[in-house]
Amino acid sequence: MGSKKFGLIIAAGILSLAACGQEEQPTADGGSEAAVAEKEKTEKEKTSAEAAEEKTEEEAVEESPPEAESGAASELLSNGDETSYVFNTAGEFSIFCEPHPVMQMTVLVEEGSEQTGKVAVDIADYAFGEKTITVAPGTTVTWTNQDQAQHNVAIK
Numbered sequence: 001m002g003s004k005k006f007g008l009i010i011a012a013g014i015l016s017l018a019a020c021g022q023e024e025q026p027t028a029d030g031g032s033e034a035a036v037a038e039k040e041k042t043e044k045e046k047t048s049a050e051a052a053e054e055k056t057e058e059e060a061v062e063e064s065p066p067e068a069e070s071g072a073a074s075e076l077l078s079n080g081d082e083t084s085y086v087f088n089t090a091g092e093f094s095i096f097c098e099p100h101p102v103m104q105m106t107v108l109v110e111e112g113s114e115q116t117g118k119v120a121v122d123i124a125d126y127a128f129g130e131k132t133i134t135v136a137p138g139t140t141v142t143w144t145n146q147d148q149a150q151h152n153v154a155i156k
């Protein structure tokens with residue numbers, strides 16, 4: 001009597017073990033769910049990679065200032081703002097501030113000039129920090145407004 005009952009318990013135990021074993025076996029559905037999750041993860045990674053790429057493109061745009069040419073004018077610069085032009089063409093460029101035309105300076109672009117790469121000019125006390133600068137073609141000049149008043153950088 002007792003051993004028959006014990007046998008049923010064993011059988012039940014084996015059945016439940018078998019059931020557990022089946023659950024642990026990878027099913028076709030389980031596999032596809034994992035594949036979907038993997039695909040979603042890959043798409044997320046791709047999206048963040050694309051976002052990083054876009055950011056890099058924006059930075060690249062920022063690093064390429066407009067070319068200096070007659071008639072060019074920057075936005076009004078508030079305190080601490082800066083604007084840049086790249087001077088690719090040899091010649092003389094007359095720079096002025098549109099709100100205060102008495103503010104003037106000259107950029108001479110000469111082949112073989114020692115000054116090249118990046119040149120910084122401050123705007124302070126309603127004046128450009130330099131009267132004349134001589135730079136080689138390809139030089140980027142960046143003006144930074146140190147005044148509380150707004151100025152800009154325009155080219156005659």
Ligand SMILES: [Cu+2]
Nearest residue numbers: 097100151152
């Ligand atoms: Cu000004």
